[in-house]
Amino acid sequence: MLYYRKLRSFDAAGFEAHLLKLDDADRRARFSGKVGDDVVRAYAAGIDWTTACLLGCFDGQMLCAVAELHADSALVSRGGEFAVTVAPAYRNRGIGSELLRRTILLARNRMIGRLHMICLIDNQPMRRMADKFHGQLDFEDGQVWAKLAVPYPDPVSLFSEAFTEGMGLAAAMGAAR
């Protein structure tokens, strides 16, 4: 059974292992360039768990997809960046789209008013996801920049995040038994 929960600092090793499993093409898609194991390890180690918001999709105890939300520095912009990786065996089942939907909720509840995501021009699934969530697409140097407007939080959005995280933690406890 698949379930979603936020990742915390104790998930750092699982996150690193998830990224290291990506092949060259996926790493190129994720990081927009050729990236070796050392760079992947340094990237995972560089996550600031106090500011970044990472959301995992688990199959039992296996982390099979991760969405990352990184708020832009400074209060000036109220923007944030979304990035996502789904393990190949789990693709084309709606997990990437579900992670984007949930990340929009997290951004909303953190007063992040705009999400941007960057992908290579040939990344059809990402472009489709951006379209589905009404992203505005800009093309530059072989890359697509998608910008999504995020509404203000309200009591329903706050409750929804707390409720879905509770469901995820309950599922995680069930999977650990």
Ligand SMILES: CC(C)(COP(=O)(O)OP(=O)(O)OC[C@H]1O[C@@H](n2cnc3c(N)ncnc32)[C@H](O)[C@@H]1OP(=O)(O)O)[C@@H](O)C(=O)NCCC(=O)NCCS
């Ligand atoms: C991009 C990625 C996250 C998509 O994850 P996913 O779980 O397969 O996404 P979904 O199943 O939600 O599919 C998203 C949409 O793309 C469509 N799609 C999937 N594969 C496709 C393909 N090869 N060509 C065109 N459309 C495709 C799906 O049909 C879906 O559209 P729909 O809802 O209208 O049916 C995944 O392929 C991945 O991890 N790639 C490597 C890393 C990467 O590229 N990250 C993005 C940059 S940060």
